Amino acid sequence: MEYVPGIPILKPSIDADNKPFWDAVANHELVLQKCRACDVYHQPPRPMCPECKSMDTLEWVQSSGRGQIYSYVNFTTDRMAYPAMKVPYAVVLIELDEGVRLVSNMIDIEPDEIEIGMPVEVVFDDISEDLTLYKFKKRAA
């Protein structure tokens, strides 16, 4: 996807609960929140595990970065698009191998080539000095 120069992307909003996630992304790593007692992943991150109600068994673990496209939308007109992105652009919902789903964009692929079930892996896109985003590219099955 292509960006329109001069219009900033809306950056993530960060607090103490989700900071480890975005700090990792800035370092080109994808981490997920997991309860070590229950062996369950949580996205979005939260301060307490809803299964065991513990606040100190939550930890951040490395994600495989691999998964598949679970769903997607394709912005075909300016009407509902964010003006920083040139239309058409697609937004994908990735199901990681860990079972957690993340919204993202694809690289190196046209919107009309995107398919549900396509295997993907994470890549990192340094958009600007203070913004790195996780994106995905097609991989061999």
Added chain:
Amino acid sequence: MTATGDAEQPIPHPALWGVLYRNSTPFWEAVKRHELELQRCAQCGHWLVPPRPMCPKCRSADSEWVPVSGHGTIYSWVTYHESPHPAFEVPYSVVLVELDEGVRLVSNPVDIASDELEIGMPVDVVFEDIDDDLTLFKFTRAA
């Protein structure tokens, strides 16, 4: 009163923008012309302050904008000793003026020191052009 009104730290302007605030617009337009006009129910004569779309007394939606005297007395006041906003240097006072018509408006005193303010003090309206967009009504000791 030392509201600077400079571009760096502008006084909070009344929100005339958008479609949310149309009820208040005639009031601020009159102030801009150095006139004080208030909204009154066209049916029963009840003053609608702050402006509102319906009269709470008779539930009529008909209202009119009427020029008022600009004379009144100080009904209450407060003096800020810690500044809530960079546009306002402390100490400064905010007065609640009861106009002869019986309605009350929040404003600032002009040429009256904080320690001279008294409930019941007679005052007259004056106008102050703050910048191109904003004119405010203020009150000074009655002649």
Added chain:
Amino acid sequence: MLQEYVERSYRPDLKPSVASNLIKDNTAIVGIGATEFSRDSGRDELDMACEAIKAAVDDAGLTMDDIDGLETFTLERTSMPTLVGSLGIPNLRFSNQISFGGGASCANVMHAAAAVATGVADYVVCYRSLNEASGHRYGRGDGYVGYLSEAPTLHYGYFFPFGLLTPLSWAGMYGMRWMHEFGVEPEHIGWYPVVLRENAQRNPKAIFHDKPMTHQDYMECQMIVEPLRMFDCCVDTDGAAAVVVTTAERAKDLKQPPAHILAAAQSSPPEQEIQTSYNRPIITGLPETWYMAQELFRVAGVSPADIDVAQLYDPFSLGGLVQLEELGFCERGEGAAFCEGGDRIRPDGELPLNTSGGLLSEAYIHGYNLIIEAVRQIRGTSTSQVENAELSLVTGGPGVPTSGLILRR
């Protein structure tokens, strides 16, 4: 998580018994009122709220002095004290707001009914006023440019940087998966908006009155966010609407035939978000609507087959179709097939839907126009009246914590 939903096995053991439900049959909607629906009202939202509320109070045969409760959305911008000061309500004893956008519409009536059923208030007005068309446009992404530099909430931080900023696209993400899993084609979806547009032709208040649309028009209209096109979207509207709720006992002496509340329900199941609940086991359904429906039918003691007419909250046509599945009118994945050809959902069909034109073709007053239409069906005054309508169902916004009502004569 969501095991009950996945297995379609509702366990009501947490809920109070139906016998202790004081809303059921004891409360009613007795007044309805609305402003004109337009694309540019030229007025304050406060003005429109006053007009709609006064109309609803007049319709009930009450005076403003009778009103002692107010219910609305947290999204509502009119301030409660200023509204009370404009309407001249002398002794307001109860006020409440509900978040979750359009999911709150029927919940407003539910909470009002709880207040009157327990004597906390006697007559509660529920209202919503919005200049959605001419004022702030919630549904557009470009409104953020130059006013925000980062996502407005922590949660949106996971979506906004990728260009996913609008309800249409959030819903599209569910829709694409739903079409994929159940093999739904665009031409199947089109019948639902077409029938609603037909209903709007008989409703002079509808924004799309006198603007008919054929199935071919639907197929040829512009794709906005694939898989959703222009005619899948609700109509941004300026306007206000209000209803008056009181006890069934008081309703007997009022001007209009009461629309009794047979059941009211609200639901927010696990992993709920505002239209972005992407981390649930399946995203092709609307669990909040399913849970709400279980509770609604449990309290009402009726089944989907007993419903005579329904007003579904349809911000997008897919939202209406999937609700048909979750409400139990058809099986999972069969919502579009249910509407094919349109006959089943027309006013003389087995389940007449959105008889005023719904949010797609009448107006988008955040679901309040649907509640009013559900009442009209009970009164027998709809412009697309269903014969002998005894039970009238209405839902709140899907994809968010939602709500619903079953009204009876």
Added chain:
Amino acid sequence: MPSIKDAAAVVGVATTGFSTDSGRTEYSLAAECIKAALDDAGLRPEDVDGIVKDVVDGIDAMYIQKAVGIDNLTYASDSRYGTLPLLNAVTAVAAGIANTVVYYRSANNASGKRAGSDFRAAKETKDESLDMIRYDFHAPFGLLTPDGAIGMAVRRYLHEFEVSAEQVGWVPVVCSEHAAKNPQAIFHDAPITLADYIDSDVVVDPLRVLDCAPDVDGAIAIVVTRAERAVDLSQPPAFVMANAQGTSTEGEQLSSYSRPQMSGLPEMGLLGDELYRVAGIGPNDISVAQLDDRFAPLVPMQLEALGFCERGEGAAFCEGGDALRVGGRLALNTNGGFLGEGFSYGTNIIEAVRQIRGTSSNQVSDAEVVLVASGAGGPADGCILRR
């Protein structure tokens, strides 16, 4: 006539304690506190089917579900002003549409970054509330803060009834004495004297620093359930005898400048009438009250509005402080109030529950019923709890 009287009870309460910088997110504080309140009640998150909160608190009920593990919520609402969410919880339970409702607040109001708040952690959003209409007529003149707005009414009260600062000062003094014994209070172990009060800085004349409750970081949570279920739980229930809201036609939030008299609290008067009507008791039956002391001069005004003394005699009632101390005519804000424990609505209900349970750090020996009022200076609300 239908009534909510005695249909519901408060069965679990908790606070995180208060500080000027929690160092944690509001989400995290809320989750911890709700769990603690449920533990206090002897209930599990799975038992909860309703959540009520204040509009201004950022963390939506949906996110509480995500963290605390509440299954299917079938009652949720947001109220504004004071402790109004309690009325929704009680109404829902009394109407038989919810069994167990949690009321929570969580705010980092002192450290104030708001970065800690969750779902609506908007940092740059415009306030599009039509409350701004009123602010339009105040803000250009520098009337920008709650203390300034209520200061106008306070000055009228002081003026019309010739009330002195020395009289009003007994409210913060007594509250500080109570806070000194309350380990949860931000001013634990820090009592003040009347001289301290008189010498404290004037923030917005006529209000001093010690007239104004301090903003704090922290959370509260309160669990409400049906009366018949309440008796089987871990704690002695605090039954809700009455719960109501009061507003008046010319009432605005802290700035009701258009009504004939500004020196009273007519909303509080209506609230009191309704509470006493529903409960079937009067002010003479009440010897403990948690009143809204966000601004100290509002306390004598409330004493008058709620019928504890005649109009204009509230300040005399407070003078010397004895009437307000434990064992006095009306033990006031026995947790220290918002002035002493910290300004977080809900702490007043929690202290009322402690009095009913007999666990207050300033326990009134025969506390059978306790009155709670909040939202003074705007739409008012309150409740009467009983043993």
